[in-house]
Amino acid sequence: MTEIIKIETPLSDEDARSLRAGDRIYLSGVIYTGRDAAHKRLTGLLQEGRPLPIDIEGQVIYYVGPAPASAGRVIGSAGPTTSGRMDAYAPALIALGLKGMVGKGVRSDAVKDAMREYGAVYFGATGGAGALLARRIKSCRVVAYEDLGPEAIHRLEVVDFPLVVVNDSAGGDLYRDAVEVYGRM
Amino acid sequence: MREIQASDITETVSRLCKEANFMLGEDVYAAIESGIAREESPIGREILGELLENAQIARTERVPMCQDTGFAVVFLEIGQDVHIAGGYLEDAVNAGVAQGYDEGFLRKSIVCHPLDRVNTGDNTPAVIHTKMVPGEKIRIVVAPKGGGSENMSAVRMLKPSDGMDGVADFVLETVKKAGPNPCPPIIVGVGMGGTMEIAAFLAKKSLLREVGSRNRNPEDAELESKLLHMINKTGIGPAGLGGRVTALAVNIEAYPCHIASLPVAVNIQCHAARHREAVL
Numbered sequence: 001m002t003e004i005i006k007i008e009t010p011l012s013d014e015d016a017r018s019l020r021a022g023d024r025i026y027l028s029g030v031i032y033t034g035r036d037a038a039h040k041r042l043t044g045l046l047q048e049g050r051p052l053p054i055d056i057e058g059q060v061i062y063y064v065g066p067a068p069a070s071a072g073r074v075i076g077s078a079g080p081t082t083s084g085r086m087d088a089y090a091p092a093l094i095a096l097g098l099k100g101m102v103g104k105g106v107r108s109d110a111v112k113d114a115m116r117e118y119g120a121v122y123f124g125a126t127g128g129a130g131a132l133l134a135r136r137i138k139s140c141r142v143v144a145y146e147d148l149g150p151e152a153i154h155r156l157e158v159v160d161f162p163l164v165v166v167n168d169s170a171g172g173d174l175y176r177d178a179v180e181v182y183g184r185m
Numbered sequence: 186m187r188e189i190q191a192s193d194i195t196e197t198v199s200r201l202c203k204e205a206n207f208m209l210g211e212d213v214y215a216a217i218e219s220g221i222a223r224e225e226s227p228i229g230r231e232i233l234g235e236l237l238e239n240a241q242i243a244r245t246e247r248v249p250m251c252q253d254t255g256f257a258v259v260f261l262e263i264g265q266d267v268h269i270a271g272g273y274l275e276d277a278v279n280a281g282v283a284q285g286y287d288e289g290f291l292r293k294s295i296v297c298h299p300l301d302r303v304n305t306g307d308n309t310p311a312v313i314h315t316k317m318v319p320g321e322k323i324r325i326v327v328a329p330k331g332g333g334s335e336n337m338s339a340v341r342m343l344k345p346s347d348g349m350d351g352v353a354d355f356v357l358e359t360v361k362k363a364g365p366n367p368c369p370p371i372i373v374g375v376g377m378g379g380t381m382e383i384a385a386f387l388a389k390k391s392l393l394r395e396v397g398s399r400n401r402n403p404e405d406a407e408l409e410s411k412l413l414h415m416i417n418k419t420g421i422g423p424a425g426l427g428g429r430v431t432a433l434a435v436n437i438e439a440y441p442c443h444i445a446s447l448p449v450a451v452n453i454q455c456h457a458a459r460h461r462e463a464v465l
Contacts, residue, residue: 037302064252065252065253065292065294066252066292067248067249067252067254067290067291067292068290068291069290070248070290073248076248076249076252076290077243077248077249077250077251077252077254077292079251079252081252081253081332081333082333082336082366084366104333104365104366104368104424105333105364105365105366106364106365106366124424124425124426126232126235126424127333127365127368127424127455128236128239128250128251128368128455128456128457129235129236129238129239130239130249130250130251130252130253131239131242131243131248131249131250131251132235132238132239132242134248135242149293149304149306150252150292150293150294150304164228164426174426174427175364175365175426177427178226178420178421178422178425178426178427179419179420179421179427180420181420181427182225182226182420182421182422182427182428182429183418183419183420183421184420
């Protein structure tokens with residue numbers, strides 16, 4: 001089995017640029033949730049030249065809309081949502097210093113280009129394993145857009161959050177490689 | 186004439202919403218287990234193992250298996266000798282959805298309008314399909330449908346001359362285009378025939394079938410097997426990270442159609458093929 005690389009947020013430029021498609025990661029530290037509605041609002045602020053509610057520099061955004069926490073739990077199920085819906089918004093955030101995105105599914109060429117230019121990495125988490133992944137989340141609080149419910153921006157503390165690098169800053173693409181290897185056999 | 190209370194419908198729908206989200210079907214669980222045995226990709230086997238562990242956690246701790254607890258799609262078969270007392274049917278179903286999603290700590294994922302996108306706050310309204318049948322019972326199937334796999338679905342109006350090859354090409358094209366997005370391993374629902382909306386309805390309804398079951402028409406059953414084989418040769422694999430187990434099943438449902446038409450719908454379902462039923 002491939003060795004697991006442990007990394008902590010915030011990510012430096014060097015951290016992001018050193019990772020390669022196919023690397024297995026345990027991510028620890030603070031990450032932020034964000035999906036469609038929150039991204040739309042963040043982009044609106046950028047267009048108006050106003051400050052964002054979170055400092056994006058070196059951060060990792062997890063594309064997730066968690067289920068509500070029942071009694072005694074930090075968070076409900078919290079697996080990745082389809083990243084492609086954030087493609088329209090991601091390049092502007094990467095240009096601002098966003099270093100990592102966590103989700104599932106393919107990214108656009110514009111996002112991959114921005115990742116190469118500014119040094120960012122796209123991680124895949126296991127889609128459909130939200131109950132399992134929630135166990136690696138140790139704290140959760142809303143830091144912006146509470147009115148959006150599951151789409152609010154949550155600050156999460158994660159420990160050894162299991163990820164795989166799908167797209168790296170050198171153009172590596174695990175989805176593409178996977179189909180090339182197994183689609184031929 | 187038998188009387189059924191609207192409040193019993195509400196309670197039943199509420200319970201089914203929770204059970205469907207907490208409990209992965211035994212058929213899917215078994216299909217993933219057998220998938221591990223034949224998956225060639227090491228990471229693919231790991232992903233399938235994670236899905237089984239996830240299902241065990243959800244079942245024992247009564248938490249949803251996925252944070253996307255879905256659009257509540259409700260199929261009702263209403264005996265024509267039933268009288269529903271004490272309320273309007275659709276209100277009773279929607280009250281059950283609201284109650285189940287609240288009590289079960291399920292995510293509220295429905296927005297009021299496709300463009301305004303303000304959350305309704307209680308996961309209503311449900312999508313309700315009602316069919317009148319003989320008898321004096323009500324059969325209720327609750328099938329919460331996630332957005333990620335639904336988004337990868339497609340409808341196409343083929344020409345009759347496209348035939349079986351045309352259907353197969355369209356299904357395969359849809360699955361390849363979906364790639365890793367719908368959280369493979371997937372279940373592929375195919376509706377053929379009828380009108381445009383009936384094809385889509387049949388594709389959705391086919392997802393209620395047990396994984397491993399076959400269409401009763403031998404030709405459609407053969408097409409199911411052929412498509413499953415082709416899909417599992419794409420190499421997409423579990424989570425799209427490469428491998429053999431891209432789909433667990435292909436379920437086809439057909440209906441008569443117009444001399445000019447061959448409508449085909451492909452409804453993609455992630456492994457969380459949630460559906461629970463009850464008869465009142």
